Amino acid sequence: VNVELVERARTGDADAFEELARPLYPRLRRVAFSIVGEVSMAEDAIQQAMLDVWRGLPGLRDPERFESYCYRVLTNACHSEGRRRQRWTRPLPHLGHETEATDEVRVVNDQDQLERGFRRLSLEHRTVIVLHYYADMTHEQMADAIGVPVGTVRSRLHRAMAALRAALDAAERPDLTGSERREVAP
Amino acid sequence: MTMDRDPMTTLRDWLDDRAATAGSSEASFRETMRLVRHTPQGRRARILQAMRGHTGRESSRPAFQVGAVAIVVASAGLALAMALGWSASGDREPHGEPASPSPIPTEATAEPALPSIDRSLHTAETLDDGSVLLIGGAADSAPSLQRFDPTTGRLSDTGELTMPRSEHASVLLGDGRVLIVGGYGTDGSRPVAEWFDPATGTSTADAGIDLAMTRPTASLLDDGRILRPAPLNSSSR
Numbered sequence: 040v041n042v043e044l045v046e047r048a049r050t051g052d053a054d055a056f057e058e059l060a061r062p063l064y065p066r067l068r069r070v071a072f073s074i075v076g077e078v079s080m081a082e083d084a085i086q087q088a089m090l091d092v093w094r095g096l097p098g099l100r101d102p103e104r105f106e107s108y109c110y111r112v113l114t115n116a117c118h119s120e121g122r123r124r125q126r127w128t129r130p131l132p133h134l135g136h137e138t139e140a141t142d143e144v145r146v147v148n149d150q151d152q153l154e155r156g157f158r159r160l161s162l163e164h165r166t167v168i169v170l171h172y173y174a175d176m177t178h179e180q181m182a183d184a185i186g187v188p189v190g191t192v193r194s195r196l197h198r199a200m201a202a203l204r205a206a207l208d209a210a211e212r213p214d215l216t217g218s219e220r221r222e223v224a225p
Numbered sequence: 226m227t228m229d230r231d232p233m234t235t236l237r238d239w240l241d242d243r244a245a246t247a248g249s250s251e252a253s254f255r256e257t258m259r260l261v262r263h264t265p266q267g268r269r270a271r272i273l274q275a276m277r278g279h280t281g282r283e284s285s286r287p288a289f290q291v292g293a294v295a296i297v298v299a300s301a302g303l304a305l306a307m308a309l310g311w312s313a314s315g316d317r318e319p320h321g322e323p324a325s326p327s328p329i330p331t332e333a334t335a336e337p338a339l340p341s342i343d344r345s346l347h348t349a350e351t352l353d354d355g356s357v358l359l360i361g362g363a364a365d366s367a368p369s370l371q372r373f374d375p376t377t378g379r380l381s382d383t384g385e386l387t388m389p390r391s392e393h394a395s396v397l398l399g400d401g402r403v404l405i406v407g408g409y410g411t412d413g414s415r416p417v418a419e420w421f422d423p424a425t426g427t428s429t430a431d432a433g434i435d436l437a438m439t440r441p442t443a444s445l446l447d448d449g450r451i452l453r454p455a456p457l458n459s460s461s462r
Contacts, residue, residue: 053262060258065250072247073240082253089257093264172233173240203236217371 047104048093057092063106064089064172067113073169076158080124081117088116110170110184118162156206161203164199171196267430350403354421356404358383360405360421362391370421370428383423387430388416 040059047055067088072081091112100106157165170176170184178196182189347362357373369390370383386405393408393416405428406418417432 053258056261057258061254064254064257068250068253069244069247073244078247081247085253086260090260090264093261116252149235150239150242153236154243168236169240172237173244 040105041116042102042204045096045099045105049096049099049102053093056096059105060092060109061090062108067109070110070169070174071113071117073173074114074165076163080120084120085113087120088113091116107180107183110174111186112213114166114170114185117166121162152207152208156203156209159206159209160199160202163195164202165197167192167196167204264440297425348395350395350397352397352403353401354423358403358421358423360395360403361386361389361393361408372423384421384428386421386427387419387428390416 044059045057048059064085068081070084071084071088072078075081075084088109092109095108095112099105133209157168160168164211166185167181170181178189178192181192181196185192187195248388344359344367345363348360350358352358352372355375357375359371359373361369368384369381369386371380372383373380388390388410390405390408390410393405395403395405397403401423403423404418405419405421408416417430419428419430421428
């Protein structure tokens with residue numbers, strides 16, 4: 040992180056802020072999309088996050104933490120956006136598995152199952168999976184980005200993966216309704 | 226779970242592929258930065274940078290910061306802050322006698338020299354070139370339109386409205402013109418709307434716009450229309 044740019048941005052220098060945000064923005068946006076699952080929601084989340092980062096910069100004590108600060112604000116924005124829209128339990132259409140399992144079809148089925156399973160997860164579980172397996176963050180970096188202790192990150196990630204496995208199993212069973220669509224307990 | 230490969234590899238690949246479908250971020254980034262620059266902090270910074278000769282450093286003088294905050298809080302903040310005596314000494318100039326324009330030092334520690342203006346019940350609009358147009362209000366012998374250039378610290382007379390007015394509303398339009406509506410005339414009348422074109426320095430009355438309200442507000446919408454509240458006790462709008 041360019042500390043001088045952070046310092047300038049903290050004093051209200053929008054050019055410095057733009058220079059800081061530009062290299063981070065694409066990845067932050069993809070993380071947002073990975074968590075919320077829809078482009079429009081990701082757009083709303085990252086725009087809100089960037090505005091919050093900009094407004095909150097004067098209160099950032101350690102300029103070196105700018106990037107993790109961005110992730111923390113972003114995950115909060117994603118959670119807020121997700122709760123606001125309350126569309127997390129919408130089931131995706133089941134593609135069916137009766138088709139002959141060629142490699143291509145199997146890939147499609149895997150992706151479909153992952154999408155269906157992933158959407159069944161809570162926001163918190165999606166977040167730790169995305170940060171760890173997509174953003175390649177260590178547990179310590181995730182703790183900093185989410186704002187919880189490292190031990191909590193480890194246990195949350197463990198539970199998230201267990202929930203994903205359970206959700207994938209559940210996703211293979213078509214047409215779940217009502218409470219069955221909620222996150223499947225590991 | 227039907228993943229035949231290493232499940233973690235499959236998950237990583239799927240997340241990568243899925244994230245890639247989010248598309249390009251350039252347009253999103255531009256829009257986000259536009260929003261950032263339109264926050265009060267962004268607008269304040271633009272003005273302060275211009276006044277400091279783009280040094281990009283914050284003055285530590287409290288009086289300066291208080292004045293800067295005033296710019297942001299009200300749309301007419303800059304003019305208001307100056308009208309209230311925004312200077313290191315706090316001295317105020319007599320009515321209609323703006324101080325001699327002084328170039329702004331570019332040293333980061335220097336206090337920007339600003340002209341004092343005694344004007345009230347006016348509005349101010351930041352024009353496309355960064356200068357600030359002071360519009361109407363009570364200003365005694367000063368013309369009804371003045372322009373402040375923060376890069377030079379100069380205040381210049383820009384002309385007159387077609388009719389004097391105060392407690393009006395103004396809005397900068399997308400084509401660079403300024404629409405001025407409502408308010409009170411000097412005799413208590415309700416002046417008609419008028420357009421001011423900064424490019425030509427001319428004002429043009431427009432009786433066709435029915436916005437003769439006192440103490441109105443006007444906001445430019447994204448589609449170019451102007452939003453203003455309906456008058457109280459009116460059922461016709």
